[in-house]
Amino acid sequence: MRDLLQNTINVLLSADADLVAGAEYGQASQSRTAQRNGYRHRELDTRVGTIDVAVPKLRTGSYFPHWLLERRKRAEAALITVVADCYLAGVSTRRMDKLVKTLGIDGLSRSQVSRMAGELDEQVKTFRHRPLGEAGPFTFVAADALTMKVREGGRVINAVVLVATGVNNDGHREVLGMQVATSETAAAWNTFFADLVARGLTGVRLVTSDAHRGLVEAIAANLPGTAWQRCRTHYAANLMSVCPKAAWPAVKAGLHAVFDQPDAASVNDQFDRLLEQTSERLPEVADHLAAVREDLLAFTAFPKEIWRQIWSNNP
Structure with missing residues (x-):
């Protein structure tokens, strides 16, 4: 969340500075009124930790993100909400456009909003498929399936989100994986755990879950020798x-x-x-x-x- 929040804020700052300069970064335009000139870095304390904010500098005039640094509590809450929402529900241009308008940033082009959404989507994808070896071993793992309503093809249906959290070698909980399935089946759980193991899930001594037969079988097949705790x-x-x-x-x-x-x-x-x-x-x-x-x-x-x-x- 801290990395996602930092990336989102810095992309927003860059897009907002482009509005002040009259043109997007690196783009030749007759409407341009200023040139970008590097960044000034400052720390911003948030509820998910201290992040490095890169505020763009201009060769002529100045740029200051009042929406972030003078109203940081409201802006931070809104940004954390949208980053979490984008992680869970997927990133869309419409959602990103709505966010920047609530922060008081108006006038971003569709290409800017689309690029911001794409960058956040890519970062989320990188997190979901990241190697787990460096943070391991994960001694304790918890697995569960959440039923959620999703819109698909113009209708609302039930989908299952398979989620696993683990305790890393620093002693902190970490989301290991999340996968959407049409239903909670043995095949879905087996694919889910096989992916976790392929990404480097090792050192597991105990998995806690409910007694869904397919889930229990997937744990035994992919993590042999691991104890199972029935929730x-x-x-x-x-x-x-x-x-x-x-x-x-x-x-x-x-x-x-x-x-x-x-x-x-x-x-x-x-x-x-x-x-x-x-x-x-x-x-x-x-x-x-x-x-x-x-x-x-x-x-x-x-x-x-x-x-x-x-x-x-x-x-």
Whole structure:
């Protein structure tokens, strides 16, 4: 996000300076009133970090981006929103044109707006397909599928966005990949994970996800030897579906108590107590719990300090 924001601001500054100069950079024009003369660099603090802003200089007259440096809070919020939106929804000339007008920059040519959109689109594409080797190994990975409505061929349909996040060697979460599919299938997940591995995903010790069969099989096929943690949040919803409605509050409390324990031994002891409490009155619930024990408690093989970050695929 920091790189995308810096690139977007600098491209906007260059286009805005072209308006002041009366012609685009490097273009011969009778309407030109000034020549570009390098840049002056200054740091700009934003909520995603400090970025290097390259403010264009003119040989005659001056250029100062009031829309950015005097109204930085509003401009920064708008820019971060559009960069995030462009990443998720794709870049369009219309969206970019609407952004620059909200910032108070009016009069950009269609070619300038189109070029800006294209540069941002290319940067997003580079990020999505970047090699992962340098930032790895990624010890912990979370995978999930999000259903979103998209417009295609004049109609609105449901599409699935496959997303994976990982913890890099600096200890920070990082989006590893994002891929749009028509539906959540084994083939889609296998292609997704194969691409991550081909881009350099290594060192994975644990993957956290729901129990979608195709997803679990793709993890095993592409990351052999990696442990799998069944997401506790998704599992609670699965367990509720086999539990009588009247009994669910007590079962839910017992399940939460499993995760509230201070160490691995206590977690397993509490799970045993939950099985005992449900085995006679709720045998279907007890069978369901017993079948998932190993996968649901995989987090206990790792340090207590990170349990909360790895027992669910919701970051």
